[in-house]
Amino acid sequence: MADTMQFDLVAPERNLLSVPVREVRLPGEDGDLTAMPGHAPAIVNLRPGLVTVIDDKGTESEFAISGGFAEINGESVSLLAEIGRKREDMDQDAFDEMMRAALRKKKAAEQREEQQGAAAGVVAAAAKLLADMEALGAHIGLDPNSANFPD
Structure with a gap:
């Protein structure tokens, strides 16, 4: 299993981030979750909250979103935010x-x-x-x- 996966965070106004990551913490509608390489495939509805990303170097960054959804497939996470901003x-x-x-x-x-x-x-x-x-x-x-x- 790979140590990283691709993460893309897109909001209507722009692509906010596209990097290899170790993990992504998501504010799911049914509860928070962490996606890591090898995660089972899922499509997750998101509520307003903070998305925390830990990149391949271990650097943590946060993004505020107003909602949206994320597609997780084990090799990547694609997050489409309704509104998104860097913390x-x-x-x-x-x-x-x-x-x-x-x-x-x-x-x-x-x-x-x-x-x-x-x-x-x-x-x-x-x-x-x-x-x-x-x-x-x-x-x-x-x-x-x-x-x-x-x-």
Whole structure:
């Protein structure tokens, strides 16, 4: 078994990282997980949180994501993030952008429920997304209540 695997982190605005890695820690929707070379194939839905990458030299780096999914195949991990930023680039403005996106999803789910009688699980999932986003901000020292987000 190889000591490393390829890791690619892509967000809509740009390719954030493409390197050989020893491990990747992911904020899975059903719980956190670590992917290492030889990991069983999986597709994982991601919640807002920090992705931690340990490269082939042992250097650790972190990325804040607002959600997305990762494809793991044992030889590589490909992560497509809805919104992604290097941890050191996360400031209050970037976090506010991520919070606004989470709020829009929650409002859209509530409107669908109101207009079409969508399942309550959709609204609950959107509310959880918003709570996970708030937890991410608190974890990295940003204030989820700093901006006046629309109701």
